[in-house]
Amino acid sequence: NAGVMQNPRHLVRRRGQEARLRCSPMKGHSHVYWYRQLPEEGLKFMVYLQKENIIDESGMPKERFSAEFPKEGPSILRIQQVVRGDSAAYFCASSPQVLGTEAFFGQGTRLTVV
Amino acid sequence: ILNVEQSPQSLHVQEGDSTNFTCSFPSSNFYALHWYRWETAKSPEALFVMTLNGDEKKKGRISATLNTKEGYSYLYIKGSQPEDSATYLCAFPAGNTGKLIFGQGTTLQVKP
Numbered sequence: 091n092a093g094v095m096q097n098p099r100h101l102v103r104r105r106g107q108e109a110r111l112r113c114s115p116m117k118g119h120s121h122v123y124w125y126r127q128l129p130e131e132g133l134k135f136m137v138y139l140q141k142e143n144i145i146d147e148s149g150m151p152k153e154r155f156s157a158e159f160p161k162e163g164p165s166i167l168r169i170q171q172v173v174r175g176d177s178a179a180y181f182c183a184s185s186p187q188v189l190g191t192e193a194f195f196g197q198g199t200r201l202t203v204v
Numbered sequence: 205i206l207n208v209e210q211s212p213q214s215l216h217v218q219e220g221d222s223t224n225f226t227c228s229f230p231s232s233n234f235y236a237l238h239w240y241r242w243e244t245a246k247s248p249e250a251l252f253v254m255t256l257n258g259d260e261k262k263k264g265r266i267s268a269t270l271n272t273k274e275g276y277s278y279l280y281i282k283g284s285q286p287e288d289s290a291t292y293l294c295a296f297p298a299g300n301t302g303k304l305i306f307g308q309g310t311t312l313q314v315k316p
Contacts, residue, residue, distance in 0.1 A: 093247075094247070121302060123302070123303060123304070125304075125306075131308075132293075132306050132307065132308045132309060133248075133293070133295075133304075133306040134306070135298075135303040135304060135305065138301050138302065138303050145301055146299075146301045146303055148303075149303070181247070181248070183304075185302065187302075188300065188301065188302040191253060192238060192250030192253050193238075193250065193302075193304065194250070195240075195247040195248045195249070196247055197245075197246065197247045198247065
């Protein structure tokens with residue numbers, strides 16, 4: 091059973107371009123969470139999705155950021171018109187249920203905006 | 205605003221020393237307390253998920269205790285080894301969505 095897979099591991103984008111980050115949860119996990127680690131900061135929650143539905147996006151910036159978790163395929167975190175402040179490590183985690191169990195993390199995507 | 209505090213921020217010990225760190229979390233609306241170990245260039249890996257007041261869990265040389273009434277958890281490492289060097293994160297699920305509020309972590313460096 092492969093772990094949580096994120097790709098790409100590293101992504102460089104120029105200001106104004108779009109960034110697409112992909113996350114394939116562990117097999118059998120229908121709960122996906124995205125977290126962001128800005129430089130010199132801890133992990134911060136962005137969005138929680140459960141197959142085709144966004145359940146909680148309270149940590150996601152209102153503009154330029156969107157997330158989806160389609161019926162088939164990986165979860166996508168999309169950042170439009172990237173700015174330098176978007177440079178960060180973005181981590182995806184999945185779990186088999188909402189509460190009481192551990193979350194399994196991917197290795198992250200390090201986004202650098204130049 | 206829910207806040208999770210960890211101390212110390214960093215710790216340097218000699219191989220063979222035992223050590224412990226603290227995680228403080230809101231004591232109201234408690235669901236669970238998670239501990240993760242995060243090695244450089246790897247993904248955070250769960251150590252424990254603790255749910256009951258007074259709970260004590262152990263994995264090898266690492267153990268953790270939980271006090272939900274006063275809102276703290278301790279992580280202990282007995283006889284630290286260089287491979288224990290990592291950042292140890294605690295996290296508190298906020299609400300009923302399972303989203304985790306993380307502390308800033310305690311970074312442990314074990315010198316051979």
